[in-house]
Amino acid sequence: MKPQTRRTYVSETVAGLKPSGIRRFFDLASSLDGVVSLGVGEPDFVTSWSIREASILSLEQGYTSYTANAGLFELRQEIAAYLRRKFHVEYRPEAEILVTVGASQAIDLALRAIVNPGDEVIVVEPGFVAYEPLVVLAGGTPVAVHASGADGFQLAPARIEQAITERTKAVIICSPNNPTGTVLRPSELDALARLAERHDFLVIADEIYAELTYEGEYISMAAVSGMRERTILISGFSKGFAMTGWRLGFAAAPEDILQAMLKIHQYAMMCAPTMAQYGALEALRNGEHEVEHMRNSYRRRRNYFVAALNEIGLPCHLPGGAFYAFPSIRHTGLTSEQFAERLLLEEKVAVVPGNVFGASGEGYIRCSYASSLEQLQEAIKRMKRFLARL
C-alpha cells in the first residue's frame, strides 16, 4: 500500500508567525569562519563563580526535586527585598512574585493571563523580537507603535495615545531597550502612566536590563505613581547577572494578575529549575559587587564603541543601558538587511539588521558591545574599511 500523504497539522497561528530574522543571520554567520560577532544578545561574562558554586552545592546536597510552583519561598523573599532595595517597590513574596523560566516565560505568562481573543496589545518598536509573536500566540492582536531615532528612541506617548482603542489591554515597554539601549525618561514613563489610568490598560514592563543602566538611578514603571496596580514587572537573571543559560526570571504583579499567571505556570511548567533557583538566591544575596564590576566594564566599552562608531561615520545616539548600540546606516543607501549581509560576507562582522526589531528599526543595525575590547577594535577597523568601499 502506498503511504498516505498526511495533511499539515501545524496550527494556522503558528504557520502564520514569521520566522525570526535573527535566525537567518545566525545561520549565515555560523557558516563562516573568523567572524567577529557583534550579534550576540547576551553577556560575554561567565556567571560568577560563587553563583555557580551555590548551584553545585545545592546539587551536592540533593536539592533535586520540584520547588513550590511559584518558586522557592526563600528566593521570592529575596526577590521582594531586591525589588524594594533597588527599585523602591513593594511586593508580597507569598502572592505577588513568581519565579519563571527566564524573563521569556514571564512575558508569555503575562500575555496569556490577560489577553482575550481579539484584545490589542501595543508593542513599542524597535523592540525585543519575542513580543509580537507572543501576543499573537496568546490570541491577541499586536499593535506596533514606532519610537523615533531622532528622539533617541524614547516612547512617543502621543503616538501611543493614537493607537489606543476600546480593545487595548496593555502596552509592552522595555527599558533599557533591546535593541536601542534607550533608557526611558521619567517624563515618558509618567506620560504613559497617565494614559494607562485614563484608558484603563496595563503596562507590561520588561526590566531585564535594569541592572545595566549607566547613568542615574533606574526608575521602574511599577514605582511611577499609580502604576503598581497597573504594572506587570518582568525581570530576571540573564543579563545583569550573566546567567542566560540558567533560564531564570521572575514577574511581580498585583495579586489577581500574578495568581492568574501562576495558574498557567503550574500547568505548563510546574516550577522553574531548582538548581538555577539556588544559584539565583546566591546572586541576589552576594552578587552586587560582581554586577557592578560588569556594569562598569560594559559602560567603558559602550563609551569606546559608540564614540568609535560616530568617528567612522555611523551616527549613533549614546545608549543609556543594556549592551547594544543602534547606529544609523541610512546614509549608505543600503537597507539594514543589505548592510548587515554585505558587512558579514565582505568583512566578517556580524551585526543584526534593525528591521528585525520592527519596521522602525529599518535604517539601523544592532551592534552588541558585549565582546572583548580587542574584538570591538577589530570590528571597528573592519567596518571602517567596509564603509570606505561603499
Place this chain on the structure above:
Amino acid sequence: MKLSDKELEIIEILEKDARTPIDVLAKMIELPVEETEALVKKLEEANVIVQYTALVDWRKADGHEGVTAMIDVKVTPKRGVGFDEVAERIYRFPEVKSVYLMSGAYDLSVVIEGRSMADVAQFVSEKLSTLDSVISTTTHFILKKYKHDGIIFDQGDQDRRIVVAP
C-alpha cells in the same frame, strides 16, 4: 594622593590591559586624548602606576628552566629600624622577586627565582641564612602556578556563545 574618578578608571583599565591604546582609553573614559595622556603621565610620575609588566607563563617557553621558591624567614628585629633594615638587605638581591613582612609564625616571606633548585639552595644557604639577623629559613618550592596576581593560567577564555542571538 587623592585620585579622581577618571584616574581610578584609568588605573583599572590599564591594570587589566596595560597595552590599551591611548585613543581607545580616552574614548572609554570620555576625555580627549591629550587630557588622558596627561593623566596617565601624572599617575606614572606619582608612582601610582609603578611599572607595566607582562605576566608570562614560562612553562610554555620550551627550554626555559627556572624554579620559584617561597621562603619563610625568621629574623631578629633591630632596635630603631625594626624589620626594615634586614628586609632591605634581602630585597636588594636580584634573585629576590618579592619580600613581605608577615604576621604569624615567621617574619618575612621571600620569593626567590633561580634557574634550578641547586641555584636557590645555594642562595639560601650562602646569602640569606648567613645574614646577621636571620634566625631560620624554611624553603618551599612552587610546583605549579594556577593563578597569579588575579590571573588564572590556562583559563579557557574562548567565547562559548552562539554567534547571533536575540
